[in-house]
Amino acid sequence: MEKAASVMPNHATRSLFLSCALIALLTVPVAARAEEPTPAPPPPALVNRLPAFHDVAKANAAQLAALPAQGEALALFKTAIGPQLGLQDAAMTIGAKGLTPTMSRELLITDLTRAANELVRALAAWQLAQVTKDLNSTTTADQRQAVQRQVEAQMTWLTEGTSLESALKQVLALSSESPTEEQIARLGGAAADLQAWASETAHREWFRIYNWKDQVRQQRGLTRLCGTWQWSIHNHQNHREEKTSVIFAPPGTVSSNSPAEITVLGDSVYLRWETRAGVQEDSLIFSAEGQRLEGTFVNTAGGWGSITGKRTATCFNEGGGKPTVSPRRQHH
Template structure:
């Protein structure tokens, strides 16, 4: 075989080997991990307004806002738990109060009303000046059927009546410019209402958990603390205020999930975190603490008094927690 043929064959073999090694190496390498990012949980409200325009435009004469929320709006906006809770039957008065059903119902109705106002502004924007009077008349009828509902307790009466007047009195070509500012007023209220009420409903479960946790913790506790940093023992009283009553000496954060209790204390001395568990039918708390001063150790707590308030509904002053 000529020398140049041998060289060509050797080069081809080397290249093949390098390519094979490269492919194998790439196959062995783990895929790059996605970088953590903040999650965007906000639904596409605008798409829902478009998709459910007919149902929203028919309210309240041809539908019920709460029923529409339970069957359509809630599930589409990631509020399935809220929709199912509002549709639950046989809830006792105590359970309804604990689950904040009256506030939940009000917020759901307000969310749907905001969506209906938003849909109305989209219909007004989509109105074609060159189209026949049928489109304008349909919009007029919608405003007339919804104006009482949309203006109850809202600042929408003036812009809605102005919009209705312009649609009735101005020729199609002349109505476009005057409508823009009026439509914007209604749309701003609608968007603000929808976002505000959605966040209330989305955070509802956390609020219920917080209320339950505060109710379960409420009372006076005698805590025995052992700091492993300096091997010191300390006893201190901790008073948790009733739910709904703020206290400057309460933890900055309280999370109760089942029997697990997380407390975060923020003071000038630093931050401290307690990880505890309920035991003894909720009359004891046991766990550990760690703080930014390097302290760490165990906590054993025993309830010494139930949740009682003094005159005027104010809780007894709570001593600030400190582990030395």
């Protein structure tokens, strides 16, 4: 009994020691980690948004090779090409049903559709250039005939409004038999011509479609802003009040009195004026159903203050003389 009693204090001591050690192990690393410096965020950099056109052409090689006889370029853009190139909104808009003529004009559907078709045509030429490059002395007769059939089927489509006829005829003639080293070199030249046109066209049309939403927003903003405004300006630098008329021209109209930059996002309006006296920036908000503008300004001369604008005349079209109605936001 005495021996057992003497063991108990030692056991309790060991348990207490182990508990303290465990607490130390759990808390010390946390405290150490808390003292570690937070890594600095990466510096800002320009984003490369260009897609890999070559990979997209390769991934859709079979569908592109079947155009236009066995498929439709626009359908391929809507289901595959558009989403793969980061153009989902454009693909959905082209495929939208029930758009009114007014909405179609506002969304530039005709130009958007044309650009989508041209982009797919460029990728088809890119894919054809790639299979042409692959023709060599070991290419089978079936592979050469497949290239010939593709060229024959796409000749009219690819040459309409382009300079590809000579290159395509070269591919058609040189792929009819097993190529020699000289023929391989000539095929390489024809393929390079095809790919050069395809690359230039694909990049151009992709940028047009990628910037499409910004262009639509800008057109809407310019239409909404168009007209004559009476502005009341309070300059806090010298406590002066000034009233002036500001005229915003219709979209597409160039005016020497227009701001150097106009950006309209929803109800927010940003204006940048550049003159010999310096630069002024206005930050404004539409109110009262688009009939008023309120906000602030700041300029390089040190001036800053408030702007209150009231529309005094609507925007008139060049031909009809009818006022352009400012679009209102619809809530659904």
